Amino acid sequence: MYGCQQDLIKNPQLLPFLEYLCTTPNKLINCGIYLARQWYFKLSYITGKYDLEKQLKSNFNYKFIHSQAAQQTIRTVAEYFQSYRQLFHQYLGGELSNKPQLPRYGKKAGLGVITYPKQAIRLKQNKVRVPLGKKVKAAFKVDSFLLNFPKNIDFKKIRKIRIRPCNNYFYVEWVYKLEIELNQAMEKDKVLGYR
Template sequence: MYCCQQVLVGKNPGLIPILTFLCEQSHKLTNMGIYYGRQLYFKARIGIGKFDLEKVYKNNYHYKVLYSQAAQQTLRTVAESFRSYYGLIIAYNEGKIEHRPRIPNYRKKGGMATVSYPKQALKLKDNQIRIPLGNTCKRWFGVDSFLIPMPSIRAFSTLKELRILPRNRCFYWEACL
């Protein structure tokens, strides 16, 4: 069974700038991954693998700003969208689908994207989940992590992933079990 619980983040003046920054950096990293995947496909007709983007961007500024596992999740999401596209192209060429699929396109300029943390990156501290930040964020904001209340669904041991979702000028925690 897979379920998610969304919780609206309250108006926390100390936390909102950090969440905004993280989601903006995730957005920029996503666009960089899409750029690389598109260029590789258009110029050499080569597809990207699950870990290719991580190898290319591990020394990039936007990658280093995020916690490493969150940056990896962002780039793997891009790789998954390209794998899906490659599968749809094959299905189109075999006549299984009617309309030609489009290659993944860039996200709008100046936006925010979801930041995902796998359970391995999270820790439970006094019934709150500790979310770590990258080294650059630690220096800029003066904190190494922040805490959110544990969702009411189940125990921490059943948690698989925690996402920060930017929506309608608000932020949501999404705890996936």
């Protein structure tokens, strides 16, 4: 099981930078959706997990963010189309009453979520170093930025982080592994629900 802790990014110096950075995943998702829709319409092919990555590695938006974050972004597009295929088969089998729709494009000037797997981030003195893409390094001479790491989470349990824009603010979501011991001898009259 996984837990997620969401923290507001309060550093005002990072806000314009994060806004600019979060436009890239939205553009990359739209590029991936366009390519996957073309494959679907012209070839009746639903994209696989790595197909879009191979095609979009040379894309400017792919190079703008860190490579592992770009991979995570593109894989979400593949997951959208895999979900569509499963729902469409359920619709054909009569399990669903409403016909599913192909994934749609995001807003042209919208912001997207950036996901970094744990292997892409580093902890130094209670701050997490978040890397940036090659194009950012070349254009702005900045290779990373720092986020305060929460004291109540063990860094060894972190699996990934997400930077999520929401209501003109930016949040960092710390996704970590939960270790829960299930007590088999629970008292059924003192629990909210059970199987």
